[in-house]
Amino acid sequence: MQTALQTDSPLSAPIRAVGKITIEGVTLAGDLAIFAGQMLAWLFTRLPRYSVILTSAYAIGVMSLPVVLLTGAFIGMVIAVQTFEQFQFMHLETQLGATINMSLVRELGPVLTATMLAGRVGSSIAAELGTMKITEQIDALRVLGANPIQYLVVPRFVACVLLIPLLALCADAAGVVGGWFFGSQILGVNSVHYWNHSEDFIGAFDLFTGAAKCAFFGAAIAIIACHRGFHCSAGAEGVGKAATEAFVLSFVAILVLDFLAGILLNEIYHLLYMPSVGVG
Numbered sequence: 001m002q003t004a005l006q007t008d009s010p011l012s013a014p015i016r017a018v019g020k021i022t023i024e025g026v027t028l029a030g031d032l033a034i035f036a037g038q039m040l041a042w043l044f045t046r047l048p049r050y051s052v053i054l055t056s057a058y059a060i061g062v063m064s065l066p067v068v069l070l071t072g073a074f075i076g077m078v079i080a081v082q083t084f085e086q087f088q089f090m091h092l093e094t095q096l097g098a099t100i101n102m103s104l105v106r107e108l109g110p111v112l113t114a115t116m117l118a119g120r121v122g123s124s125i126a127a128e129l130g131t132m133k134i135t136e137q138i139d140a141l142r143v144l145g146a147n148p149i150q151y152l153v154v155p156r157f158v159a160c161v162l163l164i165p166l167l168a169l170c171a172d173a174a175g176v177v178g179g180w181f182f183g184s185q186i187l188g189v190n191s192v193h194y195w196n197h198s199e200d201f202i203g204a205f206d207l208f209t210g211a212a213k214c215a216f217f218g219a220a221i222a223i224i225a226c227h228r229g230f231h232c233s234a235g236a237e238g239v240g241k242a243a244t245e246a247f248v249l250s251f252v253a254i255l256v257l258d259f260l261a262g263i264l265l266n267e268i269y270h271l272l273y274m275p276s277v278g279v280g
Contacts, residue, residue: 035149035227039157042150047158056155060121061163065170071116072109072171076179079103084187093187097194098201100179105202109172110210111258114217117164118250122225125156126246129229130239138230148230157222164218165211172210205269213261220253 047053079100087093129152132138138148176198183189225246232242 031231032223032227035230036223038149039153039223039226042147042154043157046150048151048155052151053155053158056159057163059124060117060156060159061167064117064120064167067116067120068113068167068171069174071112072104072174073178075108075112075171076100076104076175076177077182079108079175080179080182080187084183084189093189094193095197096183096187096189097180097198100183101176101198101202102206104172104175104179105206105210107258107262109175110168110213110217111254113168113171114164114214114221114254115251117160117167117218118221118254119247121160122221122246122250123243125222125225126228126232127239127243129226130232130242133230133232134234134238153222153226153230156226157219160218160222161215162218164221165214168210168214169207172207205272209265209269212265213258216257216261217254220257221250224249224253 080096083099084093084096087096087099129138132152138152141148141151180191180194184191184194228242228246228249232238
């Protein structure tokens with residue numbers, strides 16, 4: 001009787017739900033770790049042919065360039081629109097360039113570019129590999145003696161890690177130009193002050209910070225998207241679910257990595273440019 005009451009307790013259902021989510025999360029994290037380890041083993045052992053990597057680089061990098069440039073340009077203009085009135089109220093409108101470019105290079109450019117590519121590239125990779133799995137093309141590669149991870153995952157991983165930082169820099173450049181155009185030509189900010197203040201606040205370390213973040217973002221997008229594709233369930237619904245999961249998990253990974261990378265890079269910045277001064 002007591003066991004039945006405990007089983008039917010109002011708290012039992014939420015506890016079971018939390019336990020199920022926890023177990024699924026730990027299982028997914030373990031599967032991703034094993035999958036990433038297998039991929040890295042092939043990466044450092046035997047790279048695919050140059051032509052295979054070049055094909056993935058073209059699909060991920062070149063084909064994503066128009067949407068990345070468009071996104072970056074509008075990010076710069078949106079920041080200009082949102083911040084100009086506040087700066088004008090404080091008579092600091094000449095500082096608009098520094099604010100736009102700092103926000104772009106350090107944070108918004110890398111994160112929004114990676115998010116855009118998680119939707120475009122990550123979902124595409126998951127759907128493509130998921131279709132190959134349910135049509136047994138991945139099994140056919142194994143029968144032919146080729147390792148699917150070495151042939152399908154490694155080229156996409158290399159392309160994402162190398163090209164997503166470059167795409168983020170392209171988005172930064174487009175955002176800087178877009179913010180300058182809107183700020184100087186539409187809002188009337190003096191171009192000389194715009195660029196001078198930008199130069200005072202933006203340095204090489206800021207560009208390195210954005211590129212370094214995007215390298216980790218690209219690695220996470222590639223691993224998660226390929227993992228979801230390799231574990232796709234059967235049918236068109238399974239392919240769609242794999243693509244959706246690839247984007248959602250990649251977005252969560254981007255936010256977590258951005259938080260951790262921000263803390264680490266801030267500490268490095270303080271060590272390099274703001275050494276502690278003893279108090280006498």
